[in-house]
Amino acid sequence: MGEVRARPDPQTTTPAEWRGYLYLRRNTAGWTTESWYHRMGCRRYLVLERDTTTNEARLPASPGRGREP
Amino acid sequence: MSMRLGPQPGEVIDRRAEFTFSWNGRPSPAYPGDTIASALASCGVRVFSRSFKYHRPRGLLTASFIDPGCMVQVGDEPNVRGAHRLVAPGMEVRSQDAWPALSLDVKAVNELARRALPAGFYYKTFMSPSWLWPAYERVLERFAHGGVVGGVESERDGPARYDKRHAHPDVLVAGGGPAGMAAAVAAAGAGASVMLVEEEHQLGGHLRWGGKPDLVALHELRELVESTPGIEVLTDSVVLGRYDGNWVSVLQRGLPHVDERLVKARAKSLVVAAGLIERPYVFAGNDVPGVMLSTAVRRLVNLHAVKPGHRAVVLTSNADGDAAAEDLDRVGVEVVHVEDARRGGDVVRVRGRGQVREVELGDGRKVPCDLVVTATGWTAAVSLLTMAGNRPRYDATAARFRTDPTMLPADVLATGGVVGDGTCEELAAHGAATGEEAARRAAKDAAVGAAVSPLSVEPHPEIFRGCTHGIVDFSEDVSSKDLFTAVEEGYRSAELAKRYTTATMGPAQGKLETVNVVAIVAEATGQTIAETGTTTWRPPYAPVTLGALAGRPREPRRLSPMASWHERHGAVPLLASAWIRPDHYGDPAGEAAAVRDGVGVIDVTPIGKLDLRGPDVARLLNLVYVNKWSKLEVGRVRYGVMCGDDGVVIDDGVTGRLGDEHYLMSTTSSGAAAVWEWLESWLQTERPHWQVHVTPVTTAYASINLAGPRSRELLQRVVEDIDVDADAFPYMHVRTGRLAGVDGCVLWRIGFTGELSFELHVPAGYGLHVWETLLERGGDLGVRAFGVEAQRILRLEKGHLIVGQDTDGLTKAQGAALDGLVKLDKEDFAGLPELVWQEDLPDGARLVGLRTTSPSLVPAEGSQLLDAAGLICGRITSSRLSPALGRSVCLAQVDLSVAEPGRELTVRLVDGGAATAVVTDQLAQVDPEGVRLRG
16 A cells, blocks of 8 residues: 555644645655555555565564564 | 478478468468478578568568568468467468568568668658648558458457466476476476476477487487476467566467466576577678578478578578588588688678578678578577566677676576576586576575586677678668667667667567667767666567456456346346446336336445444544534434545445444445445554444345335335334434345435435345335336436436546545535544645635536536636536436536536537536526425
8 A cells, every 4th residue: 555654633734744645755765664455365454564676575573573674 | 492301300390291271372381390481481482571661571580489570460360470380271371561462562662762761760750741640640551560450261260268377386497498408307306396488389499400419418308308297398388577576477379279378377496598599690681581590590401391592601600600501511502601700701791682692791702692691699588587687797708698697586597508508418417407406495495595506608709790781670670770870869878779769679579689789889889888788678578469468258247136137127237347237227218207206216236335333433434424423323324425635535425323333334336345445444554443343245235226206105015114104214314124024124215316215225135025026016106117327317407426427536525515514623534634725725626517508408428618718617527318307407517716606608519519508506406405305
């Protein structure tokens, strides 16, 4: 589904901030955090990290889960 | 005159079974194993086609799949590679692109006009005056390349058939030459499951046209492949591309019952053994029929026992060129002269119109002959390696672009000619070592990089272009002069020169041309070849039909439980997403009238339905709908509209509360899946702490809409335990209970059609029963089935919008006349900020009703609307003739500035004419107060 991005507070947001959330992406060359949806399978949303230059993917680091940098 | 030789040791033809096929209408003999080109060549045919731009006669150049001179029409199949396709008895073969006849080509006048048609001429000529474009188009069409699709009788039994297959080999070997075969055998010996893919009709690669020792080695390797378990061999098959994680697509051709099969393989290890492709030499007259590569000669002589000519001159710079001269000599071709480029020899020019007559050598001598053979170098077929991310580098000593095998991903290996040279034993040994390593990596026995000791590369002189200008891209008719011109005009890189001249963009896609292009661009710019670099190989490696990509026709259809009834009663089908719906039963206007006057039933099963349960459902509804849901009581139903976070309307529907923590949501039929995903995305990502279970029940319920002033009467005859009186079951309420003996039905009272109506959701298995019961029991009420078209007319009369028809990808809630529904004082909902800003700074179009001045005019949907100044200010989104009013009714999206009741607009009609229309004061034009709904 694309880069994970934080939804601004709809009560306090400005047009520039909200539209940045809607349309702008960092589009890094390298590791990026993405939201994926397993549409043809379990129908769960999941967050992955992917290296956009090699297509290597990994689970994001979380407390207790060791991973090489 | 027959050019067929006596039996050759390595020949692939079967002389016992001669048959005939036809070439341009005339019968021609052939043997099984002959290609179209070899069969024709055996009869002395030398000209097979005309070139693309200059329409010069063309003969065989490579005698392989990529031969540019040999594309022919077979039956109704155009662009068949004649030097690869095997002939079959009765096959009808015709030449292409040679109007009116191959021998006399009027278009060869192009040749005389060559000065007006240099490279890039499309950018310079046929430009002005622009009023001549239709004429230019007709002329250019006649000159367009290619064969004919359809209209010619096919000798095949039925329509083309295509297929797909999934495979999971441990090791996939691309290329069945000595290294590839050895790799396959070794990998299988190490316990891997192997798929060996070979482009040609037999395994063996260059061994097949080699000398005696090569044929012995060929036989041994073939025996090994056959006797080693675990190797699946696909011949006449080609690897189209390598994608991430060794996802490899393979096109399998020549199967008896399938025209092409696409094999989608996920290989643990990929071994690329694609070998070498011989390069043409660039000099004046290098495209005259009778000029061919050394491999073409060796294929014709050794595989097909065909004499390529009578008097030959050979330009050689390597052992294969030498061997070609020996083969010719052996079969009785007079090898008049061998010009050795290693000792400074050169060929300057070939003369001859439809055929080689004479060749001028480097020292000025002119030698009469009918066959000129060149052997000037090899290009490694590195495509798959490039697709795996490797950039080949130029090696000037070997005159070849090479891959560094240590720079490949761990799951890709390379062996054979594509990475080096050697004797057959050396290639096979390298192949075996590579195959073993591939098997090891597939089994994950070794971590990355047990390196196989590399093959050496033989030095080779750099011979690309002589001292004259010749054709570089035979398919696109691009000469070296054109490349020089391109560089002069500023297109100084290989990529730019390629795009400007179209060199490498023909059917061979650069396999024959790229290195020569790079060398000539380097020459013209004064840089080295290494500095000029090379273009990028992209999939597909070989041509693939759309049929193969599509596979077997598989169009899933969704049918409602009442589908059989609709079919039996003459319903005209409407395809809506994957659903087959009844559009009407022969009289949509009559069906609509029946609803307004009496009662009608419509099958609305495709409506999306979602069962929502949990303590937080109301919060979810508040979040996804623009209106408020906290106070919706049990037994009530409400209309809601959903917007995306950009404020654009994405769906609408009604949702009813069946219990404290139990709701049923309906959506548009095309939005059913998308809305489910939308709800899940909020629940799983933004509000994971909310407790809501969403279950899609679209197909679990058959849905029937019962509409019309007499609908309550009919419902009373079917309902068993629900009180459906006007007071007991008011407008926008929901009830559950038993209908016609079926428990668990949901009924709600809504009004899309604007009449008193009830939507019944029946457990799907009983849908047909309830439908038939309604029709049976309503006979005296005049009950009639109505279809989607009638429903569209009815809803349009009431001004009810259809999301996606009356709104588009930019329409925000206010643009759909839903201002009243939007509750901006809610704390949060999808799209809130954008809708707030719309209130402050409105922009965009608005949905309005439109009445044409002429009542009988029903303008086409999509017709443009113009304002007083004649500028486009909107379009008609829905338009029908209303049976109730006897006039047309329309909805339109128009600019804010003209969206006022009473404003007159001009409708631009489809035939170019104009009509006037007036914006109405309400969207609904029938019963605007909604009296009938609430009855």
